Amino acid sequence: MGGEIVLIGPPGSGKGTQARILVGSDGWLHLATGDLFRKHLKEGTPLGKLADSYMSKGEYVPDEVTVDIVRQRVRETPAAVRILFDGFPRTVPQAEALDALLAAAGRCVARVVLVEVPENELVERLAKRGQGRADDSPEVVRKRLRVYEEQTRPVVDFYQRRGLVRCVDGLGDVKEVASRLATAIS
Ligand code: ADP
Numbered sequence: 001m002g003g004e005i006v007l008i009g010p011p012g013s014g015k016g017t018q019a020r021i022l023v024g025s026d027g028w029l030h031l032a033t034g035d036l037f038r039k040h041l042k043e044g045t046p047l048g049k050l051a052d053s054y055m056s057k058g059e060y061v062p063d064e065v066t067v068d069i070v071r072q073r074v075r076e077t078p079a080a081v082r083i084l085f086d087g088f089p090r091t092v093p094q095a096e097a098l099d100a101l102l103a104a105a106g107r108c109v110a111r112v113v114l115v116e117v118p119e120n121e122l123v124e125r126l127a128k129r130g131q132g133r134a135d136d137s138p139e140v141v142r143k144r145l146r147v148y149e150e151q152t153r154p155v156v157d158f159y160q161r162r163g164l165v166r167c168v169d170g171l172g173d174v175k176e177v178a179s180r181l182a183t184a185i186s
Contacts, residue, residue: 003111004082004084004085005082005110006089006098006159008156009114009115009117011122012123014125014170014174016034022178032086032087033070034086038055063093074101075105090148110164112164112165113166113168114168117171166184166185167184
């Protein structure tokens with residue numbers, strides 16, 4: 001199967017870890033908007049500072065800013081390289097913009113994988129990670145989970161109407177989940 005893959009999951013679902021395993025083989029680009037924003041922040045760019053003013057509160061970075069960074073990355077990617085989107089699109093306008101920018105590059109979304117993990121497990125996992133990331137404090141985690149339900153659930157419905165969504169159980173060890181994911185995209 002050709003085409004691009006979109007990985008969706010709530011904060012703490014392990015989608016970043018799984019994305020890195022999936023793209024371990026050549027011929028894939030792992031495009032994670034959260035990673036791009038954190039890289040800009042580390043480098044102290046204006047975009048990094050702008051993104052951080054939202055990230056640190058658990059809010060989404062504005063769609064125009066996010067779509068621009070994705071469009072640029074897609075343009076730089078050779079046609080032979082497939083793209084795994086991780087953490088994008090997170091809003092319906094982003095999903096619509098993705099369709100348009102992929103079409104302009106002769107690409108399309110072939111499959112959407114939803115990594116499902118019950119909320120109590122998510123809260124527990126993020127609390128453990130709490131030392132590592134600035135946006136993993138309990139209040140910000142609660143906000144991120146709420147924003148996910150409000151703004152990103154509708155993205156799942158958007159793709160479900162097109163029959164593109166496969167759900168994967170995100171509970172269990174990393175390898176187990178990875179093999180379920182491999183099946184979901186085959
Ligand atoms: P998580 O999925 O655990 O929240 P990410 O690294 O994917 O972690 O995202 C961290 C933060 O980066 C988000 O809370 C948000 O502020 C910002 N962000 C990442 N991707 C997007 C996006 N597509 N649209 C808006 N904001 C985003």
